[in-house]
Amino acid sequence: MEKVKIEEIQSTAKKQRIATHTHIKGLGLEPTGIPIPLAAGFVGQLEAREAAGLVVDMIKQKKMAGKALLLAGPPGTGKTALALGISQELGSKVPFCPMVGSEVYSSEVKKTEVLMENFRRAIGLRIKETKDVYEGEVTELSPEETESLTGGYGKSISHVIIGLKTVKGTKQLKLDPTIYDALIKEKVAVGDVIYIEANSGAVKRVGRSDAFATEFDLEAEEYVPLPKGEVHKKKEIVQDVTLQDLDAANAQPQGGQDILSLMGQMMKPRKTEITDKLRQEINKVVNRYIDEGVAELVPGVLFIDEVHMLDMECFSYLNRALESSLSPIVIFATNRGVCNVRGTDMPSPHGVPIDLLDRLVIIRTQIYNPSEMIQIIAIRAQVEELTVDEECLVLLGDIGQRTSLRHAVQLLSPASIVAKMNGRDSICKDDIEEVTSLYLDAKSSAKLLHEQQEKYIS
DSSP states (O other): OOOOOOOOOOOOSOOOOOOTTTTOOSOOBOTTSOBOSEETTEESOHHHHHHHHHHHHHHHTTOOTTOEEEEEOSTTSSHHHHHHHHHHHHOTTSOEEEEEGGGGOOSSSOHHHHHHHHHHHTEEEEEEEEEEEEEEEEEEEEEEEEEOTTSSSSEEEEEEEEEEEOSSOEEEEEEOHHHHHHHHHTTOOTTEEEEEETTTOOEEEEEEEGGGOOSOSOOSSOEEOOOOSOSEEEEEEEEEEEHHHHHHHHHSOOOOSSHHHHHHHHSOOOOOOOOHHHHHHHHHHHHHHHHHTSEEEEEOEEEEESGGGOBHHHHHHHHHHHTSSSOOEEEEEEOOOEEEOBTSSOEEETTOOHHHHTTEEEEEOOOOOHHHHHHHHHHHHHHTTOEEOHHHHHHHHHHHHHSOHHHHHHTHHHHHHHHHHTTOSEEOHHHHHHHHHHSOOHHHHHHHHHHTGGGSOO
16 A cells, blocks of 8 residues: 655744844833832843833823934843833834934935934824715615727726625715725725725725625634624824834835836935925924814934944933924933044043933943843843743853853854754753854954964054
C-alpha cells in the first residue's frame, strides 16, 4: 500500500516583529499614581516612572502644553522606554512623534524646518462635522448604460439606481456615475450596509447586514445591524488629523487631468519647504474652527532623542517654538554629562544651553542593580520566546553589571542558536560562556585597543 504523503505547512498567522522596546506596555502605575516595582514591562526606575505618570496626567488635563521635559541618565537606563511608556499611557488618539537629534541635518531642508514639521506633526486636531448622509442596506444596485459619447463600441454608465433600506423605510436613489466608481472601489454588493455623503459623494462600506449572517463561527465578514431612523439623515463624523497633514495637503496643488500634471504627479518631487505664510493661514482657519466649536486641539508629544546632537540654531528656535500658542509637549532625552553645546566651545550640562535648561523639568534615570538586570533579561527572554534557566540569568546579570545591560540582552539570541546547534531547547550556562568568548563588549574592546595600540593605525 502506498504511503500517504503528509506535509507540514508554514502558519499564515502574522508574527510580530520584536524590537528593543516591544515589551513596554505602559508606565506600570497604580490608579493612585504609585509605581508597581514590576509591571507593564518596566522594572525599577520607580521615581522616574512616578514623575512620568504625573506628566501623563498633566497632558490629559491639557496643563502641559508649551512645557518641556528632559530625561537624563547613563546609556541603557530606560530613557526611550519611559518615553514609549508615556505614549502608551496617552493612547492612540494623542499624537506621539519620535525623532532623533541628528535628523535635523538634511541637505535639502533647513534644520528649523525639520523641527517645525515634527512640532506640527505632534499637534492633533479633532474635527467634528455634521454631514448629510444616505445610510442603509443595499437592496438594489443597477447601473444604467447609454451609448458611448466618444463614438466607440463600448457603452458608458449614465447613472446608477441604488435602493437603500433602514428599519424605518426604503429609498431609491439616482446617483452620478462617479459615485458608481466609488461603489466599485469599496466592493459594495447587495446586502451591504453603506453610507453615502450627500455633499462630496464619498462612499463608506460599514459591513455586511446581519440578516445575511450564517451559522458558521469563522467568518471573514463583519456583520452590522440594519441602520435605525430614515435613509436620509444628519450624522456626526469625527476625524483626527495633525497640523502637518493640513500643511502638506494645502502645500501640494491638486493636479488636473491633463498629461503634464499627471506626469508631474508620477515624478516624485524633491522635498520642499512649507512657507510660514501658509502655516499662518492654516493657524487662522484652525483657530476659527476651535472658536466655533467645530474642532478641538489635541496637543501631542514630540520626543527628541539624543538632544545633545542639536546646535545653537536649533536650541534658539526651540526656545521660540515652546512659547507658541500651538505647541506640543516636548520630551528630550540625553545620556551626556557636562559637554560642549554642538558647534560651540561653551560647556553646558547635558550639552543643552542654560537658557533652555531653565524651561525644562528634568527626570533622572538610575543605573539598574543586579536583581533588576536579571528581571529585565528574563522579560526579554520571554518576549523573544527563549527558555533560560536560573543559573543562566544570574550569569547574564553579572555580565550586565561588568559590561552593560544592552550587551547582556544582545547575547540572548546568539546563545539560543548555539543551544539549538547543540540539540537543546533551553539556553544553559555553557552557551552563554561560549558566546561571551566570541563577542566582545565595548569596554573589553577599548581595553584591547589600549593594550595593542601600536598595532593599529592611529
